[in-house]
Amino acid sequence: MSAAHAPVSSSTAVKDAFPATDAEAFTQHLATLRRQVEAAMDASLADRPDIVANVPPSLRESMRYSALGGGKRLRPVLVLLACEACGTPVAQSMPAAVALEMIHCYSLIHDDLPAMDDDDLRRGRPTNHIVYGEATAILAGDGLLTRAFEVLATEIPSKDVALACVADLASAAGWCGMVGGQAADLAAETTPITTLAELEQIHHRKTGRLLACALTMGGRIGGASALQLAALSRYGFAIGLAFQIADDLLDVEGTSEKLGKQTQKDAGAGKATYPGFLGVEASRQRAADLVAQACGELELFGPQGEWLAHLSRFIIERDH
Amino acid sequence: MSAAHAPVSSSTAVKDAFPATDAEAFTQHLATLRRQVEAAMDASLADRPDIVANVPPSLRESMRYSALGGGKRLRPVLVLLACEACGTPVAQSMPAAVALEMIHCYSLIHDDLPAMDDDDLRRGRPTNHIVYGEATAILAGDGLLTRAFEVLATEIPSKDVALACVADLASAAGWCGMVGGQAADLAAETTPITTLAELEQIHHRKTGRLLACALTMGGRIGGASALQLAALSRYGFAIGLAFQIADDLLDVEGTSEKLGKQTQKDAGAGKATYPGFLGVEASRQRAADLVAQACGELELFGPQGEWLAHLSRFIIERDH
Numbered sequence: 001m002s003a004a005h006a007p008v009s010s011s012t013a014v015k016d017a018f019p020a021t022d023a024e025a026f027t028q029h030l031a032t033l034r035r036q037v038e039a040a041m042d043a044s045l046a047d048r049p050d051i052v053a054n055v056p057p058s059l060r061e062s063m064r065y066s067a068l069g070g071g072k073r074l075r076p077v078l079v080l081l082a083c084e085a086c087g088t089p090v091a092q093s094m095p096a097a098v099a100l101e102m103i104h105c106y107s108l109i110h111d112d113l114p115a116m117d118d119d120d121l122r123r124g125r126p127t128n129h130i131v132y133g134e135a136t137a138i139l140a141g142d143g144l145l146t147r148a149f150e151v152l153a154t155e156i157p158s159k160d161v162a163l164a165c166v167a168d169l170a171s172a173a174g175w176c177g178m179v180g181g182q183a184a185d186l187a188a189e190t191t192p193i194t195t196l197a198e199l200e201q202i203h204h205r206k207t208g209r210l211l212a213c214a215l216t217m218g219g220r221i222g223g224a225s226a227l228q229l230a231a232l233s234r235y236g237f238a239i240g241l242a243f244q245i246a247d248d249l250l251d252v253e254g255t256s257e258k259l260g261k262q263t264q265k266d267a268g269a270g271k272a273t274y275p276g277f278l279g280v281e282a283s284r285q286r287a288a289d290l291v292a293q294a295c296g297e298l299e300l301f302g303p304q305g306e307w308l309a310h311l312s313r314f315i316i317e318r319d320h
Numbered sequence: 321m322s323a324a325h326a327p328v329s330s331s332t333a334v335k336d337a338f339p340a341t342d343a344e345a346f347t348q349h350l351a352t353l354r355r356q357v358e359a360a361m362d363a364s365l366a367d368r369p370d371i372v373a374n375v376p377p378s379l380r381e382s383m384r385y386s387a388l389g390g391g392k393r394l395r396p397v398l399v400l401l402a403c404e405a406c407g408t409p410v411a412q413s414m415p416a417a418v419a420l421e422m423i424h425c426y427s428l429i430h431d432d433l434p435a436m437d438d439d440d441l442r443r444g445r446p447t448n449h450i451v452y453g454e455a456t457a458i459l460a461g462d463g464l465l466t467r468a469f470e471v472l473a474t475e476i477p478s479k480d481v482a483l484a485c486v487a488d489l490a491s492a493a494g495w496c497g498m499v500g501g502q503a504a505d506l507a508a509e510t511t512p513i514t515t516l517a518e519l520e521q522i523h524h525r526k527t528g529r530l531l532a533c534a535l536t537m538g539g540r541i542g543g544a545s546a547l548q549l550a551a552l553s554r555y556g557f558a559i560g561l562a563f564q565i566a567d568d569l570l571d572v573e574g575t576s577e578k579l580g581k582q583t584q585k586d587a588g589a590g591k592a593t594y595p596g597f598l599g600v601e602a603s604r605q606r607a608a609d610l611v612a613q614a615c616g617e618l619e620l621f622g623p624q625g626e627w628l629a630h631l632s633r634f635i636i637e638r639d640h
Binding site: 133150162177 | 458
């Protein structure tokens with residue numbers, strides 16, 4: 001797992017560290033999982049007769065617009081890979097993957113609202129409220145958030161596991177997790193963040209909790225032991241932070257064409273970032289260290305943890 | 321249960337139909353349950369050290385402002401009374417009562433937003449976004465919605481019952497239920513409602529589903545049989561509609577002083593209402609018929625259903 005220590009700014013470095021076949025196999029596996037997630041999201045928001053009879057078309061279309069709008073599908077893929085790392089077929093964890101992605105999609109809709117980040121563009125497309133109006137966008141977010149818990153409660157075969165997943169997701173997405181992190185981010189607009197510890201604490205809640213939850217839910221469904229669950233959770237927090245650092249680096253270095261959203265926005269808004277605190281090179285090193293740490297957590301899974309190791313490296317190579 | 325057929329516009333009529341002691345005992349019981357709900361809501365959003373460490377003060381205060389802002393507490397009281405009707409102590413159903421009320425409170429915060437109903441006043445106090453700003457109000461709603469599922473998943477002793485309650489609540493509050501009803505209500509602003517059936521369908525989703533869910537969750541926790549659960553659900557739908565008719569009548573007849581919110585707003589906005597379709601007298605009769613029907617559903621519960629019968633009559637006597 002020494003490849004995690006390679007310079008993370010060049011995709012060549014990572015590719016060299018693995019046999020080409022491994023990298024290709026991973027890329028293929030990732031593409032397969034993403035297609036499966038896309039199909040499952042579609043099915044979970046499908047126009048069945050009972051849905052058409054009860055859900056106004058504007059709300060249905062608005063929910064589907066944001067839930068099926070592509071994107072990296074990182075969170076649901078993590079659920080599936082965690083399940084697979086335990087030796088369990090990925091299909092069993094698809095409901096949890098769908099639920100988690102619905103939470104992520106709702107949070108993007110609400111974050112983009114004029115009263116929040118006021119973004120017009122997301123994944124290269126107009127944001128939800130630009131297309132459907134603010135009122136419907138608020139309701140679409142509420143609808144996806146609520147549907148996530150419905151999917152967990154009704155589609156996971158083991159009741160004990162389903163209930164644990166509901167508790168995991170509600171905790172990770174709620175006031176002590178993602179919603180709290182978003183509120184802290186808002187508060188930072190008037191009381192600027194002055195230390196790296198504060199910045200990490202916000203990322204921990206805004207991104208880390210939900211990524212760790214992806215791993216924990218996948219692990220629970222996969223039948224992970226308590227030790228394995230704890231390791232998966234730590235892996236999630238480590239890659240969550242690495243992901244955020246990579247995001248900050250992309251904002252400094254990327255272009256809006258590649259990202260499908262506005263870049264250099266953070267610096268322009270005077271927002272605290274990793275490169276702002278540490279500089280670009282040290283930020284890259286910190287991301288690489290976190291990936292190494294994440295890979296270290298996978299020892300309990302043996303060869304079955306290899307996809308997750310690949311994914312952690314992929315996360316800081318996102319500009320492709 | 322003939323009192324349900326008495327004219328519902330005069331509280332004297334209903335009081336005459338029951339021994340004064342019954343009415344007093346009910347009023348006392350209701351006050352006790354409301355106090356218990358208030359205390360449980362407070363405890364569930366309390367400033368514990370782990371909350372203070374993770375939830376920014378603005379979000380915490382905003383969530384508490386709307387969740388502890390008084391109100392009738394009709395929905396949580398229904399949960400408790402349904403549990404009690406099955407011969408089970410009300411305390412066991414308090415987590416479900418709290419969760420349901422959190423859903424109701426979140427929906428009010430989001431409904432009041434400028435992009436939605438744009439209300440400045442709720443329960444005689446400034447609405448959440450007037451006090452905390454729109455961004456925090458959106459997050460407070462999201463936080464309460466998510467916390468509701470956390471409470472259900474972690475505080476109901478029986479895992480089977482807890483999971484069934486999560487499924488009930490997510491279905492009742494989601495795109496096919498409350499959120500869908502709200503979207504249909506929005507759509508009616510541009511495509512006006514022309515039939516009573518359409519109006520009832522919107523109320524069914526916007527109010528009825530959540531009230532029926534209150535009864536079903538309380539019944540589940542109380543150990544209701546399948547027949548009893550179905551009866552409780554029908555009772556919930558009947559009083560939900562009666563409640564909405566009473567609300568429409570209050571809007572025609574009430575004053576903003578009594579209600580703590582603007583009245584005669586519906587007619588002014590050209591909104592479809594029961595009195596608009598049926599006239600005032602026929603609307604009163606329909607409400608009374610629905611209460612009679614609701615009381616009829618309580619036969620399976622014997623004397624233990626008496627508090628629910630009282631409550632159904634109380635609902636259409638809300639102007640006191």
